[in-house]
Amino acid sequence: xxxxxxLFTDAMSDAFVQSMQKDKNVLIMGEGVTDPKAIFNTTRQxxxxxxxxxxxxxxxxxxxxxxxxxxxxxxxxxxxxxHARVDFSLLAFDQLINNASxxxxxxxxxxNIPIVIRLIIGRGWGQGPQHSQSLESVFSHFxxxxxxxxxxxxxxxxxxxxxxxxxNPVVFIEHRWLHNYSSNxxxxxxxxxxxxxxxxxxxxxxxxxxxxxIMLIESLKAEKILKKxxxxxxxxxxxxxxxxNLKKLFTSLNKTKNLLFVDxxxxxxxxxxxxxxxxxxxxxxxxxxxxxxxCKDFPTPSSHYLNKDYYVxxxxxxxxxxxxLSVKKSTQKKIITECDKLLLxxxxxxxxxxxxxxx
Amino acid sequence: xxxxxxxxxxxxxxxxxxxxxxxEIAKEYYKQEMRCPIHLSIxxxxxxxxxxxxxxxxxxxxxxxxxxxxxxxxGGSIQKLVSELYGKExxxxxxxxxxxxxxxxxxNHLSSIPIxxxxxxxxxxxxxxxxxxxxxxxxxxxxxxxxxxxxxxxxSLHFAALKKLPVIFVCEDNKYSVYTSINARQxxxxxxxxxxxxxxxxxxPLNNNVHDIEKKALQARSYAIxxxxxxxxxxxxxxxxxxxxxxxxDLKYRPKEEINYWLKKDPISIEIQRLKKIKRFNSNEYLExxxxxxxxxxxxxxxxxxxxxxxxxKLSKLEYxx
Numbered sequence: 001x002x003x004x005x006x007l008f009t010d011a012m013s014d015a016f017v018q019s020m021q022k023d024k025n026v027l028i029m030g031e032g033v034t035d036p037k038a039i040f041n042t043t044r045q046x047x048x049x050x051x052x053x054x055x056x057x058x059x060x061x062x063x064x065x066x067x068x069x070x071x072x073x074x075x076x077x078x079x080x081x082x083h084a085r086v087d088f089s090l091l092a093f094d095q096l097i098n099n100a101s102x103x104x105x106x107x108x109x110x111x112n113i114p115i116v117i118r119l120i121i122g123r124g125w126g127q128g129p130q131h132s133q134s135l136e137s138v139f140s141h142f143x144x145x146x147x148x149x150x151x152x153x154x155x156x157x158x159x160x161x162x163x164x165x166x167x168n169p170v171v172f173i174e175h176r177w178l179h180n181y182s183s184n185x186x187x188x189x190x191x192x193x194x195x196x197x198x199x200x201x202x203x204x205x206x207x208x209x210x211x212x213x214i215m216l217i218e219s220l221k222a223e224k225i226l227k228k229x230x231x232x233x234x235x236x237x238x239x240x241x242x243x244x245n246l247k248k249l250f251t252s253l254n255k256t257k258n259l260l261f262v263d264x265x266x267x268x269x270x271x272x273x274x275x276x277x278x279x280x281x282x283x284x285x286x287x288x289x290x291x292x293x294x295c296k297d298f299p300t301p302s303s304h305y306l307n308k309d310y311y312v313x314x315x316x317x318x319x320x321x322x323x324x325l326s327v328k329k330s331t332q333k334k335i336i337t338e339c340d341k342l343l344l345x346x347x348x349x350x351x352x353x354x355x356x357x358x359x
Numbered sequence: 360x361x362x363x364x365x366x367x368x369x370x371x372x373x374x375x376x377x378x379x380x381x382x383e384i385a386k387e388y389y390k391q392e393m394r395c396p397i398h399l400s401i402x403x404x405x406x407x408x409x410x411x412x413x414x415x416x417x418x419x420x421x422x423x424x425x426x427x428x429x430x431x432x433x434g435g436s437i438q439k440l441v442s443e444l445y446g447k448e449x450x451x452x453x454x455x456x457x458x459x460x461x462x463x464x465x466x467n468h469l470s471s472i473p474i475x476x477x478x479x480x481x482x483x484x485x486x487x488x489x490x491x492x493x494x495x496x497x498x499x500x501x502x503x504x505x506x507x508x509x510x511x512x513x514x515s516l517h518f519a520a521l522k523k524l525p526v527i528f529v530c531e532d533n534k535y536s537v538y539t540s541i542n543a544r545q546x547x548x549x550x551x552x553x554x555x556x557x558x559x560x561x562x563x564p565l566n567n568n569v570h571d572i573e574k575k576a577l578q579a580r581s582y583a584i585x586x587x588x589x590x591x592x593x594x595x596x597x598x599x600x601x602x603x604x605x606x607x608x609d610l611k612y613r614p615k616e617e618i619n620y621w622l623k624k625d626p627i628s629i630e631i632q633r634l635k636k637i638k639r640f641n642s643n644e645y646l647e648x649x650x651x652x653x654x655x656x657x658x659x660x661x662x663x664x665x666x667x668x669x670x671x672x673k674l675s676k677l678e679y680x681x
Contacts, residue, residue, distance in 0.1 A: 058518070059521065061511075061517060061518060063511045063514060064479075064480040064483070064514030064515045065480070065514075065518070067477070067480025067483070067484060067511065068481075068487055068515070070480075070484055071421075071481040071483060071484020071485040071486075071487070071488065071498075072484040072485070072487055072491075073484075074469050074485060074488070075485060075488035075489065094474060095477070095480060095511075098474050098477060099472065099474075099477060103470075104677065104678075105677045106452060106455055106460055107456060107470070108451075108452045108453035108455050108456070108677070109680070112680030144679070146679070167679070168680055
């Protein structure tokens, strides 16, 4: 069992409670924030401590509620609005994109919109086409928004606190499958800068793997397996997509000269496209052509029979890493056998909680 | 608010001020130095003047693409308006927003948004913050007839009613969304019933009658603060094209009889007639005031032409607030 008090969701809850303690203008809003499930247990403590005046149940009116959140922020309130699935936030695109993202700019820099939109990506158990989209690249297209995609409990807390106290609209996207992973984080109030896009999760020398959100787990699993075969991966976690600061990636690539990017969503016009364009523009010299791994370029099918090969797994990462590094066929076979063993442990439509880090 | 020598004239002067400023902008527009779309408020002055008169200085407003009258009536700076049209740094939005985004924080006009109905939830959010802060102020949300066709209109009214917010929704129905008539868009649905079904008080003042609008808005204000949201619905008419400085009646999308009917219901004429009836109309004071507004707007044109545009270098630094 994971350590009960160090879950990703505990870190989120901590970030809320400590921020609300610090500033009485911080509020939580959304459908279900006061219900018995408390958004995967992340709003329960805040509700207990601050009551329904500050943890506010709302009607199911995504677009208006986002506009209302903007209006409240003009009078000093800092509201975190939660959509239990990313997909529903598309109903609020008018207010988020036409208003929140442009407000500071279009009013000549005299007003700002300090709001957080927290979105949860679903996956597995047949959630299908409209409950499991990874839309972070879409949000990252718009100037004025900040886009955060945390992977670990430590990062979740520090980045959420920074997002709440940032002066700009922040879209905070977490993957549901991260919720029950446990890792150490400080119980104190701390921030992680939103200008620090990349977290170095594992040092290595042969190949850089850049991924974000739940794909960090797959990348770390691959790192463990390949290490046994003398292949050293450097694992970078892309946790802030906008503003995008790729310095740590460039430093890493100057060392490994090889890149595999693992996307959480679709390949076309995705996060990887932006990363690769930056590498080209910076004239970073690579030994081998960089590779993108991503979800299949079609919506997520619901049936577990149909979505078996939909998401990138540890095996896909290992196979691609071997190809890039021209690993001997006989070694590749052994690596694939290891991956298959791992994949058999848990059904593909459930999170693999056997992985305990280290992160 | 306009302070005339006699208080009876103040609404009339408010109407005239907007009319003159808008007419002068229309006259100057052909020079193509104001290089942004303009949605003039000529003909629609009564609602903003009457509503603004009922408000306290610290009450809030949000507006739409057709925002000049709301902005001027609340007390917005004419120089900032004109410089914004010229795209200069001393404009309301430093030339970045243009005519459809007028705002002035110093008078609590916090935004204008040209996406139809886009400012309605913003105004409700301001109302919610006022309620949470226990302030005895209102948030006024101006919008046109087409905004009542948007989904976010319903969502916003719904929330304001649910939380009993101090919000005054002000619908100025000028019957046309660009060239499309309200009949083609709404058939014969009953807006009053829609609003009342949400437990929102519905008030319909006399059309283009600034005196009556002020009276009803005063009632609306105290109701909004003590009980919850109010909806003021008023018919009115724009004299010029949807966007631009010209009359476009040659396009014949509005029936001649309808145009003539509304020209006879001109808000300024209605108010002058009322003042004459109660023997409070002072034509000298009126003409003197009109001349002074003309001077003010002409000076604003001159100043705006002289001002500098905002720095291109600083523009990219405005993406985020620091």
